[in-house]
Amino acid sequence: MTWEMFVFLFLAASALMSALWVISAKEIVHSVIGMATCFIAIACLFIMLNAEFVAIVQLLVYVGAVTIVILFGIMLTKREIMESERK
Amino acid sequence: MNLFEFCHGIIHWLVDLVNNLWYWLGDFLPWYFGDLFTAIGDFAASEGHLLFMTVLVESVVIIVVALINVLNFLWIFRKLSGRILDFYGPYYVGYRIGGWLQNLADGVKLFTKEIITPTKADRLGFLLAPVIFVGSSVTILAVIPLSANFGLSTTSEPGEYVSAGALFALAAFSIAPFAILLAGWSSNNKYTLIGGMRSAAQMMSYEIPLLLAAASVFLLAGSFNFVDIVDAQHDMWFFIPLFIGFVVFLICLIAEVEIIPFDLPEAEAELVEGWTTEYGGMRFGLFYMTTAVRSYAGGALATAFFLGGWQGPWFVPDEIWFLIKAYIVYTVFMWLTWSVPRVRIDQMLVFGWRRLLPLAVLNLLIAAALKSGGWL
Numbered sequence: 001m002t003w004e005m006f007v008f009l010f011l012a013a014s015a016l017m018s019a020l021w022v023i024s025a026k027e028i029v030h031s032v033i034g035m036a037t038c039f040i041a042i043a044c045l046f047i048m049l050n051a052e053f054v055a056i057v058q059l060l061v062y063v064g065a066v067t068i069v070i071l072f073g074i075m076l077t078k079r080e081i082m083e084s085e086r087k
Numbered sequence: 088m089n090l091f092e093f094c095h096g097i098i099h100w101l102v103d104l105v106n107n108l109w110y111w112l113g114d115f116l117p118w119y120f121g122d123l124f125t126a127i128g129d130f131a132a133s134e135g136h137l138l139f140m141t142v143l144v145e146s147v148v149i150i151v152v153a154l155i156n157v158l159n160f161l162w163i164f165r166k167l168s169g170r171i172l173d174f175y176g177p178y179y180v181g182y183r184i185g186g187w188l189q190n191l192a193d194g195v196k197l198f199t200k201e202i203i204t205p206t207k208a209d210r211l212g213f214l215l216a217p218v219i220f221v222g223s224s225v226t227i228l229a230v231i232p233l234s235a236n237f238g239l240s241t242t243s244e245p246g247e248y249v250s251a252g253a254l255f256a257l258a259a260f261s262i263a264p265f266a267i268l269l270a271g272w273s274s275n276n277k278y279t280l281i282g283g284m285r286s287a288a289q290m291m292s293y294e295i296p297l298l299l300a301a302a303s304v305f306l307l308a309g310s311f312n313f314v315d316i317v318d319a320q321h322d323m324w325f326f327i328p329l330f331i332g333f334v335v336f337l338i339c340l341i342a343e344v345e346i347i348p349f350d351l352p353e354a355e356a357e358l359v360e361g362w363t364t365e366y367g368g369m370r371f372g373l374f375y376m377t378t379a380v381r382s383y384a385g386g387a388l389a390t391a392f393f394l395g396g397w398q399g400p401w402f403v404p405d406e407i408w409f410l411i412k413a414y415i416v417y418t419v420f421m422w423l424t425w426s427v428p429r430v431r432i433d434q435m436l437v438f439g440w441r442r443l444l445p446l447a448v449l450n451l452l453i454a455a456a457l458k459s460g461g462w463l
Contacts (some may be wrong), residue, residue: 035211
């Protein structure tokens with residue numbers, strides 16, 4: 001197994017695991033963290049394919065826009081903690 | 088001799104030294120261990136491993152040099168605020184060098200403080216936010232070259248740096264609002280959440296004019312590489328034809344690093360300390376330091392994009408020229424910071440979307456006209 005293969009498998013596994021985390025996390029902001037991890041892993045995969053520009057644009061556009069996803073996640077969803085505190 | 092050759096020489100010398108000892112040790116062992124020792128030694132001496140270690144050492148050297156400048160910046164921040172607001176500023180700790188050691192003393196004090204995580208905080212986000220913020224900001228420093236010979240590269244050719252390094256620096260700049268909003272939300276505190284929300288709104292709206300102003304520079308230079316951008320300014324620095332873009336870029340940088348005219352996210356009179364309220368000890372120290380790191384990166388980006396980078400008369404080395412210009416940009420930031428009051432949130436948004444964005448587009452049009460008119 002070459003080093004490139006090893007790095008590829010690591011990045012692919014982290015992208016897949018964080019993608020799984022996105023759909024399984026209980027807290028919505030945690031799934032957004034998973035989403036950012038997934039995007040960064042994919043950007044690293046692009047770098048391994050010698051496509052630096054696409055990787056940087058991936059960082060700039062997707063990881064930057066994750067902030068907006070958090071904003072929507074906070075503003076448009078209900079948090080259980082708040083309700084349990086009220087009781 | 089450039090940085091790559093220097094670091095490669097050091098690594099080569101170290102690996103040779105360790106390998107001599109290693110092979111000598113392997114000779115005393117039974118043959119199967121000896122073979123393993125030889126294989127490990129050969130791997131350590133292979134070209135790929137040497138290159139990898141060289142890049143690591145290079146980035147450490149670059150980041151350490153940048154962080155020393157960040158300490159200077161913090162000192163300038165305090166000293167200049169003293170001069171403008173009519174007090175002395177730090178002078179006791181290391182008074183022979185103008186109180187320069189005060190920041191180190193503050194760092195030691197912050198290290199000895201207890202690190203507190205609030206009970207109701209979301210632990211994952213609370214612990215991860217400083218990591219993302221500091222990591223993404225320090226990453227910017229690694230790709231900024233100080234001259235054609237001092238930068239992160241994998242060949243001994245001068246000026247062969249990270250491809251699209253300038254764009255990478257801007258991309259790393261844009262990760263910060265994610266960390267800030269995460270910190271604000273996961274602290275589970277009203278002030279931090281409001282600070283995080285304000286920060287997200289501010290950074291998102293000021294990033295667009297920032298990137299448009301940078302795009303005009305990329306258009307004129309025809310490259311995303313720092314060396315090409317600086318070389319394109321050989322005849323005329325870009326702040327003369329793109330003066331509007333230069334002003335827009337500086338204002339957006341002030342908003343991005345959150346210093347006073349735009350420090351709404353940590354407005355201390357309204358929001359305690361904004362999104363850093365719940366962070367104590369060295370975590371707060373890291374946030375404080377990272378703000379200065381981002382100021383340094385912003386000054387360096389403005390220097391490389393608009394002020395001719397490391398170009399200047401021969402009697403001063405290139406690296407020093409770059410740093411002088413970055414220091415001047417930072418001094419202008421500080422001058423603004425201590426002269427103007429904080430803007431309101433609606434003024435900030437109106438200014439960003441209705442004034443800076445059209446000006447940035449106008450600047451892009453000027454750049455396109457210059458480029459199509461055959462200038463450069």
